[in-house]
């Protein structure tokens with residue numbers, strides 16, 4: 420029997436606000452001193468009252484608008500009751516039946532497939548993050564410590580419909596969401612820092628069957644790779660169980676990154692009862708009004724503030740610059756590199772269309788293979804590269820006009836990426852302009868031919884390789900400044916005599 424995986428994702432995202440969700444403590448996910456950014460409100464002292472951080476709601480609405488989800492006119496916060504040491508109040512302020520966003524979809528725009536699948540969103544709501552438990556040894560005693568810096572940080576939870584069908588799709592979704600969150604500047608969404616946390620819900624069912632199979636949850640996935648690999652592993656594991664006619668256990672599983680396996684963490688026999696009820700300490704929220712002047716937000720104004728969305732940007736890059744899909748993926752994911760690329764291209768504004776197309780294509784190729792290659796090889800951060808768009812465009816211009824060889828261009832690039840400088844000056848100083856002047860080349864060719872009678876003999880016997888040898892010798896004399904194609908022509912003509 421063939422089985423079909425049914426996968427949904429739950430993604431938690433720490434929003435990048437100045438202060439926490441319900442108090443004025445600093446929201447600083449990089450704070451290293453424990454319990455520095457805390458107060459009576461985020462510690463849940465009796466008698467204190469929370470206040471709502473409007474900027475956090477705005478962040479969620481921006482995500483909702485970008486994904487084309489529905490925003491209700493009114494909403495509210497609810498209490499989710501449970502006990503855990505990192506939750507000082509004994510409940511979490513969250514949203515139950517009236518999330519800020521319902522529906523919407525994220526296209527898997529980082530896919531290189533022709534057809535772009537869309538993953539539909541069930542809901543996006545806002546809640547507060549919990550503290551962090553740290554288990555360790557103090558004076559050889561096992562202790563558990565609590566850091567509440569994270570308690571009360573605005574946390575957006577996005578739940579997809581169970582429409583994902585592979586580990587790869589789940590990875591593309593998470594990566595695409597990260598690009599969007601960064602473009603909207605609502606979160607850094609760094610998975611390693613816990614700013615974005617993915618959970619997977621996965622079940623298998625016989626292909627064609629309508630009902631869902633038994634669902635397994637995978638938690639603690641802190642990289643895109645883990646998202647993809649854990650799903651691939653679960654599909655195999657559950658297929659194995661079902662093929663033997665056995666039953667999958669409903670449970671929460673963890674992911675072992677080193678062994679690349681999931682492992683059982685907690686058996687879930689029934690759904691937990693969180694006794695949700697409307698948060699009595701916070702008023703209901705009037706988000707916006709269809710008529711003038713009511714509600715906290717003006718949705719039209721928020722829509723105007725949306726940047727170019729990453730999937731639109733990718734389409735534009737491919738269309739405008741005729742670059743391949745993988746290159747466009749890289750550029751939409753690396754805002755700084757894209758900016759450098761587009762600033763370089765803007766230097767070619769005055770070019771005629773043909774030259775401009777050539778310049779854009781050279782810019783793309785030298786950026787992707789050479790500049791990024793040097794960056795990778797030398798272990799540089801992008802910020803530390805010394806090359807500027809203006810100087811890069813000057814170098815490209817020499818190539819467009821066919822005034823320097825690609826060999827020379829690569830050498831110059833290496834130098835100006837590392838140390839900066841104007842390529843024009845380097846080209847002049849080192850005499851790197853291509854020599855195609857016959858009066859300069861002919862004496863060199865004559866000398867080379869005279870000094871290499873064997874190669875000449877070989878050529879006359881019809882050995883094709885001999886000409887390349889002669890070309891190489893003359894190239895050496897011009898220190899790479901001659902155009903090998905031009906040289907080959909001249910030598911061939913010369914040897915005809």
Ligand SMILES: [Zn+2]
Pocket residue numbers: 439442443444456457458459460461462571
């Ligand atoms: Zn606080």
